[in-house]
Structures are given as structure tokens and as C-alpha cells.
Amino acid sequence: MVFPIPHDTTPILEVTDLQVELVTADRVVRAVDGVSFRIGRGETVTIIGESGSGKSTTAMGVLQLLPEDLAVLSGSVKVGGVDLLVDRDAARRIRGRMVSLIPQDPMTALSPVHSVGKQLTGAIRLAGHPRSAARARAVELLEAVRIPRPAEQLDKYPHQLSGGMLQRVLIAIALAGHPVLLVADEPTSALDVTVQAGILDLMLELQERTGIGILMITHDLGVARLVSDRIHVMKDGRFVESGEAEQVVDAPHEEYTKRLLAAVPQLGTFEEVPA
Amino acid sequence: MATYLAKRVGQSVLTLFLTITTVFVLLRLAPGDPAAAYAGPNPTTEDLERIRAQFGLDDSILVQYGTFLKGLVTGDLGTSFSFQAPALDVVLERLPYTITLALSAILVTAVVAIPLGVWMARRADTAKEFGANLLTITGQSMPDFWSGIMLLTVFAVVLPVFPASGFTSWGGLVLPTITIAILQIALISRMVRREMTTNMAAPYLTVARSRGVAERALTWRYAMSNSAIPVLTALGTRFAAMLNGVVVVEVVFAWPGVGSLVVRALETRDYPLIQATVLVTAALTVLVQLLVDLAYPLLDPRVRLAKTSKKTAPAVAAPEGALA
Amino acid sequence: MTTTLSPEPTATGARPSAVTPADLKRAGARRRERSARVKLWVGGVCTLLVVAPVLLAGVLPLPGPDEQDLAQRRLPPFTDGHLFGTDQLGRDLLSRVLHGGQTSLMIGLLAVVVSGLIGIALGAAAGFFGGWVDAVVSRLLEAQLSLPLLLMLLLVVALFGPSIPVITGVIAIAQWPEVARLTRSLVLVERGKPYVAAATVLGLRRITVLTRHVVPNVLSQATLVVLLLLAQAVLLESALSYLGAGPERPFATWGRIISDGQDYITTSWWLVTLPGLFIVLLVVGVNLLGDGLRDRTRRPRGLLRRILSRRPQEA
Numbered sequence A: 001m002v003f004p005i006p007h008d009t010t011p012i013l014e015v016t017d018l019q020v021e022l023v024t025a026d027r028v029v030r031a032v033d034g035v036s037f038r039i040g041r042g043e044t045v046t047i048i049g050e051s052g053s054g055k056s057t058t059a060m061g062v063l064q065l066l067p068e069d070l071a072v073l074s075g076s077v078k079v080g081g082v083d084l085l086v087d088r089d090a091a092r093r094i095r096g097r098m099v100s101l102i103p104q105d106p107m108t109a110l111s112p113v114h115s116v117g118k119q120l121t122g123a124i125r126l127a128g129h130p131r132s133a134a135r136a137r138a139v140e141l142l143e144a145v146r147i148p149r150p151a152e153q154l155d156k157y158p159h160q161l162s163g164g165m166l167q168r169v170l171i172a173i174a175l176a177g178h179p180v181l182l183v184a185d186e187p188t189s190a191l192d193v194t195v196q197a198g199i200l201d202l203m204l205e206l207q208e209r210t211g212i213g214i215l216m217i218t219h220d221l222g223v224a225r226l227v228s229d230r231i232h233v234m235k236d237g238r239f240v241e242s243g244e245a246e247q248v249v250d251a252p253h254e255e256y257t258k259r260l261l262a263a264v265p266q267l268g269t270f271e272e273v274p275a
Numbered sequence B: 001m002a003t004y005l006a007k008r009v010g011q012s013v014l015t016l017f018l019t020i021t022t023v024f025v026l027l028r029l030a031p032g033d034p035a036a037a038y039a040g041p042n043p044t045t046e047d048l049e050r051i052r053a054q055f056g057l058d059d060s061i062l063v064q065y066g067t068f069l070k071g072l073v074t075g076d077l078g079t080s081f082s083f084q085a086p087a088l089d090v091v092l093e094r095l096p097y098t099i100t101l102a103l104s105a106i107l108v109t110a111v112v113a114i115p116l117g118v119w120m121a122r123r124a125d126t127a128k129e130f131g132a133n134l135l136t137i138t139g140q141s142m143p144d145f146w147s148g149i150m151l152l153t154v155f156a157v158v159l160p161v162f163p164a165s166g167f168t169s170w171g172g173l174v175l176p177t178i179t180i181a182i183l184q185i186a187l188i189s190r191m192v193r194r195e196m197t198t199n200m201a202a203p204y205l206t207v208a209r210s211r212g213v214a215e216r217a218l219t220w221r222y223a224m225s226n227s228a229i230p231v232l233t234a235l236g237t238r239f240a241a242m243l244n245g246v247v248v249v250e251v252v253f254a255w256p257g258v259g260s261l262v263v264r265a266l267e268t269r270d271y272p273l274i275q276a277t278v279l280v281t282a283a284l285t286v287l288v289q290l291l292v293d294l295a296y297p298l299l300d301p302r303v304r305l306a307k308t309s310k311k312t313a314p315a316v317a318a319p320e321g322a323l324a
Numbered sequence C: 001m002t003t004t005l006s007p008e009p010t011a012t013g014a015r016p017s018a019v020t021p022a023d024l025k026r027a028g029a030r031r032r033e034r035s036a037r038v039k040l041w042v043g044g045v046c047t048l049l050v051v052a053p054v055l056l057a058g059v060l061p062l063p064g065p066d067e068q069d070l071a072q073r074r075l076p077p078f079t080d081g082h083l084f085g086t087d088q089l090g091r092d093l094l095s096r097v098l099h100g101g102q103t104s105l106m107i108g109l110l111a112v113v114v115s116g117l118i119g120i121a122l123g124a125a126a127g128f129f130g131g132w133v134d135a136v137v138s139r140l141l142e143a144q145l146s147l148p149l150l151l152m153l154l155l156v157v158a159l160f161g162p163s164i165p166v167i168t169g170v171i172a173i174a175q176w177p178e179v180a181r182l183t184r185s186l187v188l189v190e191r192g193k194p195y196v197a198a199a200t201v202l203g204l205r206r207i208t209v210l211t212r213h214v215v216p217n218v219l220s221q222a223t224l225v226v227l228l229l230l231a232q233a234v235l236l237e238s239a240l241s242y243l244g245a246g247p248e249r250p251f252a253t254w255g256r257i258i259s260d261g262q263d264y265i266t267t268s269w270w271l272v273t274l275p276g277l278f279i280v281l282l283v284v285g286v287n288l289l290g291d292g293l294r295d296r297t298r299r300p301r302g303l304l305r306r307i308l309s310r311r312p313q314e315a
Helices: A055-062 A090-094 A116-126 A131-144 A163-175 A193-210 A221-227 A245-250 A255-263 B002-029 B034-039 B045-055 B061-074 B087-122 B127-139 B144-158 B170-200 B203-210 B215-242 B247-252 B258-267 B271-299 C021-026 C028-055 C093-129 C131-146 C149-160 C164-191 C194-201 C206-242 C254-264 C270-297 C302-308
Strands: A013-023 A028-039 A044-049 A071-079 A099-102 A181-185 A213-218 A230-235 A238-244
Touching: A013 A055, A028 A044, A028 A055, A028 A071, A028 A213, A028 A230, A028 A238, A044 A055, A044 A221, A055 A071, A055 A181, A055 A213, A099 A163, A099 B203, A116 A131, A116 A163, A131 A163, A163 A193, A193 A221, A213 A221, A221 A245, A230 A245, A230 A255, A238 A245, A238 A255, B002 B061, B002 B271, B002 C131, B002 C149, B034 B045, B087 B127, B087 B170, B087 B215, B087 B247, B087 B258, B087 B271, B127 B170, B127 C028, B127 C270, B144 B170, B144 B247, B144 C206, B144 C254, B144 C270, B170 B215, B170 B247, B203 B215, B215 B271, B247 B258, B247 C149, B258 B271, B258 C149, B271 C149, C021 C028, C028 C093, C028 C270, C093 C131, C093 C164, C093 C206, C093 C254, C093 C270, C131 C164, C149 C164, C149 C206, C164 C206, C194 C206, C206 C254, C206 C270, C254 C270
Parallel strands: A044 A213, A044 A230, A099 A181, A181 A213
Antiparallel strands: A013 A028, A013 A071, A230 A238
């Protein structure tokens, strides 16, 4: 089972003036240009933007997963009060234990030559469980993410499972180390529409049960509206609008947000959006 | 699996048959009279005719081919003109030397090239790696006969550490092995480096890193096992190719293997011997290649479990720019 | 948290960059760019050092490559105006190497052109049409892997004689699979692109689509291997001529010069060493050029590509 997070008042994640610059062969590209946001316990904060807006780079920057010889980070990224940009080893300590990643494309996110069970028990053992208990815990985690016949699935290889199942496995792996924050980098964009809802549903349910914080990266307004407490609209590396989910979606202030909304085919409610 | 095996073996046999037939036809088209080569200086016309009759060289090509095929089935590949012995025996006698050399070269290659490639991948784009890169490029740019002669001169003539030629002791294996390995190490280590850097940039590795897997385990357990399959296949294929005779190196070092045998057989137009050599070495090559192919599924679960796979087609994702 | 955070009011570039010169120096992209540049320069210099004198062999003030002078046999380098010394028949080694080099280079270039044409044609057909065309080409590629290649090449040379066209053809036969395999996989990728479907829907014949649209698009990538093939062709030609299956007219090529000098290695080191170094210098140069060009055209992938493709700022 996933344990609830102990109560305290500091935000789980506090990002201040994060700037990410990517050094290419002929220039320096500012992918993220001074963004600030915070996530408390049980909160879901969404960064929404177009392709290339810098939203995934922000997520990877938070986890310190950008290649060191490519990205230069500045500002501050505090997880549980520790600034990962000051204490460079801290990222290695917190990854998997306090912060976990749910990746974009589940099909390529697991090593193809290792079985699902091997990769899951590996994560479980990293969280400090003894080898003897790892398999039982793996079955437990797969049950928690609603995978049918979990014991059977452990011996399968990634290519034998569907995208939706793989994403569930990846969520189970992400939960293995009892994290307090999930960074979900477009967790449903590679999945079928019917499967997407199930995955989002699962994440919300887990959040309800454990109080885990979620940083959601998406380009899908529907997803953002469904899961978020707060939404930041990102464009060209900056937040152009931030606020409560309803407010951003229903009464956007910024021209760019309005255009974003206008570009989405509306189903159900009809809203006249001034262009 | 059984049908795959049967199909694959059938393919191998067909390849073999076409190879040996091609060689047979080419030999018969080639100018030069084997009888003259066999008879020695100043043969009389009677001598030549007698020799032709003795080896069946006066029959038509079709008849000769029929005799050859009949011999193939019974394991009789004819009598070598120059050795005056069954051609097959002559080849089989030389074969262990070629196998020894090929084995030794491929082992040295694997032992050096794999760690070297991993080292280069881990230090990708540094000055040290650039240096190693230049070395491997030089290694693959040296003609093997030249590097062989150079090694021979330095380590067998100037400093007599190793025997100069032939196989008189195990020390004789060292220089030809190094000569072959220089090129192979260059090629394989660059391949290992390429595979490793690709895998170290793969999404699954970033995801593994995100769950706290240590860098050492990322390199050795994840990137390595994913790079292993193509690298091992390449090593197997190179080994198979070497069984065709490492012709040039065998000639340089007067190594008593099939490579130097075949050059001599070509010079003397020893048809049965050429045919026997091609048949035996091509058969070995095809066999090793077959084993490599059959071992592939053991290494790669994606191939091994292909039949039980129920993978759904990748879902069509909402295009990224849909919002714009 | 009900108030809206106002978006960053600063103008572009107002926030100072945190990138230090040290960051720039150790950045992977910069390092790759630097090493590609070094490779191109070094490769270019090595290649020129060999190619320029070879091309100018007829103009340079050298003795003829076949001028024997038995009084001046096996002179070491730098004696009596013989930069590379003389061989066992008193011929100027440098002159022999340069004149032989013309033949070696010509064979290499011709072989690359021929194997490139065959490889691109067959590889493109196999990748584009699939079906039995692909099956036949793929079988051929596989079969060639298990053939005793060098032996077959020697056999063909023995059959048709060591003339330049024969040797060129033989090397091209040895090399076409590499081009074919690459072209086939490039075309396979290209075939899936929308413009191919669009062209087909427009009613263009498949062969027209292939030759007018698909092949031009893969050509630039396929030709990247040309330099690497040239390097291999030069090595293969020298191996053949070392084994006595190289051209002897008009002049002996490098492999033959080395094989002739081998008997005198203990007393006259230069007869083998210098022609060999000449080959190594050329092949290293060509390989470096090929490597450098390939590194340079490698495009950024994944995250970086998406960021770089970001639209220009709207005012």
C-alpha cells in the first residue's frame, strides 16, 4: 500500500525563477525563461502549452534529468525544502524516493530486454525493501494500479503489454518508493482516448488516497481542466497566465489563453470565445 | 520454430549450393590449363592428354559437373592435383589452423573492443575519447598486409620475440592475431560506442534514472544489455566471415590455414582443391551464421516471444501541435 | 491562491543568462561541433597531402617510375635527390608510389561510383516496392555475406585478367551491399511519409514517384557513405594487388610495390614502410572526412528538436 504523506506546511515543490538554457552548436536557446510555481500536498498543478513551449523541459529540469552537457539551470528548485540546484547530489537522493516521473510514451519507457517484474522489483528494492519481499510488494503495487492477474504480468516483457497497461506499470514503478510528488509528463498523450480516461482516473484516485502532489504537463485543455487545482499557461518559456483551473479555463485574461481555448473543438458546453 | 528452422536451414543449403556452383563454373571458364600446371616444365602432348584423361578434364563441363555433384553426395571431392591426395583431406588438415586463428582473433577483439567501446561511450565527446576515436580510425585505415609486415619486422626480425612465420609454437599465433584484431577492434569498438550512446540517450534510460537507479547500473545493466544483442550478432558474423580464410594475413605470416592454401591452389589451378576449400569454408561460415541467427531469439525477448505478443498497435496520439 | 499571477513583464533577454563560458565549452553540442571541425580539417589535410602529389605526379620533377638504374639500387631516403629512396631495381620509390597512386585512386573512385549506382538502384527498389523485389535483393545481400568474398574476387581477376575495368567491377561488387542496405532503410522510412501517398493519389506512376521524389530525398544521406566506401575501396584494391591480382599497367599500384619490397624488408625498410604510410595517410584522411561530415549532419533529437522548432516570437 501507498502510505499517506506526513503533515507539514512547507510546499512539496517550490520552483522560483527557474531558467533553463540549452547550449546548441551555434547558439544558446532559453527554453524556460524564469518560471515560478509551487505544489502543496494533495495538489495538482498543470503546465499547459504548445509543443516547444518549454513545458516538458520544465518538468525534466525539476527532476534534474536534462543532460548535463546540454542544459544550464538557474533559479531554484526546492523539493521538501532542499534546493536541488545548490545541492547537486540531492537530486540523486530524492529521485524515486520523493519525486517520481510518469513518462510521456509508455511504449519506450521500459527497457525492452528486461521483464516488467524485473524493472518493478528493481524499483522496489531501491526503496529499501528486501529481495524476499519484493515480489509480493510488486503484486501489491500492480493491484493498486488495477492491473488484472498481476502475478502473471510480472514475467511479461514490455512489448507484450498494451500502452495503457504499460502506463499503469510505470505508475506502479513510480509509486514503489513512496514519493510525495509525481511529475507526469504528458502521461496520456501517447494513449488511445478511451485509455486516457482510465489513467487519469487512476492518478486522481491515488492522489485522493495518498495525498500525493502532481505536476501535470499537458497540451490538452480537457485533461488540464479535469485534474488541476491550478493551471499555468506556458508560451515560449514563460507563464503567460496562471490561476485556479476554473478561472483560467472559464475566464481567461490573456489573449494567448483565449486563442488556445478557441482552438479546441468544443464538445458539450457552447462558449462564445472572442477571437 | 520448427518451420522457421527448416526454412532457415533450407536457405543455408541453397546459398551453399549456389556458391559452389558459381565457383565451379568460373573455374571452368578461366583461362589456363591445369594439366600444364600439373605436368611441370616442357610436357609432351601425350603427357597432357594423359593427365587430362586421368582427372576427367577432357569431359564436357556438364559431365564434369555431374561427376562433381555425385562426388559431393559421397563425400569425394576429387584428388588435389598438387598434393596428390584427396582434396577434402588436404583442406581438413589445414582447417584447424584457420579456426584457431579466427577464434583467437575474435576473442581478443571481444575482450578489447567491448570495454573500449563502453569507455568511449561514457566519455563521449571528451578530449580523451577524441584521441581514442582517432586511434580506432587509424586502426581501420591500415591495410592488414602492411600492418602484418610491420609487426613481423619489428617483433620477429628486429626484436626476435615471436616466430616469424608458420605455426611452430603457440607464440606464432600472437602476431597474426594482433594483425587481424587491429581492424576488428576498431570496427567493433566503434559499434559498441554507437550502440551504447544510443541506448544511454533512450527514453527508458531517463525513466530508469528518474526512479533512482544508480549511474553504474544504468550503464552496465540497462544500456549494456540492450546493446549486447547487435554487438554479439556482429561478433558472430565477423567470426563466420573469418572462417572463409583470413587470406591476406595467412599469406603474410605463411600461416598453414585454408587462406594461404587457397591462394596456392589458385596459382596452380588445382580445381578439386579450390572447390573443396570453397565448399568446406563456405559450409562452416553458413553454419556459424545459422547458429548466430538461431541464438538471436535467445538473447532478445522481442523475437523470442513474437508469437505470444499481443501488443496493440501504438495508439494514434493527439498531434502535439493540435492546440495551435 | 485565487489571484492571477501576472505574466512576467520583462522583455526578451532582460533576464541575465546563467550560461558561463565554461558551460559553453563543455556543452556536448559545442564539443561535437569542435571535434567534427577538427576531423574535417585533419582529414582534409591528410587527404590533400596524398592526393595533390598523386595528381601532380606527371608535372613534378621526378624520375620516371620505370626508369631503372642498377647502379643506384636500394638507396635509402634523402639520397641523391630520391626523397623516398630507390627500390631493388634502382627506380625512384616516390615516383612509383605517386604514379601507382593515380591508378589506385582512379579505381577507388570508379568503384565507388559503380557500387553507388547499383546499390542505390537496388536498395531503393527493394525499399519502395517491397514484395518479391525486396525478397530477391535481401537474399542477394544475405548470400554475399556468406560468400568467401576475397576468394571469389581473386578468382574473377584470374579469369578476366587484372585490367582496370575488371578490378573496378570486382570492388564494386564487393561494396554495393553496403549502399543498398542503407538506401533500402532510408527509402522504407521515406515511403511512409505523406507526400508519397499524396503523389500516388495524384495519379503519378509508382516508378515516377520513386525516381522523381523519393530518391532525391534520400540521396544526400546515402551519399554520406561515399567517402567511407572510397576508403574501403582503396584498401581492397591494395589487398588485391598485394596478392598479385592488381593492375600492372601502366604502373604497379601500392599493394604490388609493398609486396615487391617485402623481400628486402630487413635491409631496406623504406620499400614497405613508406608506401604503406602513404596508404594509411590517405585512408585515415578520407575516413576522417567521412566521419566529420556525418557528425556535422547529425540532427538534434527529441526534446531539443522541439524546442528549436519553436516558432519565432510574435510581436
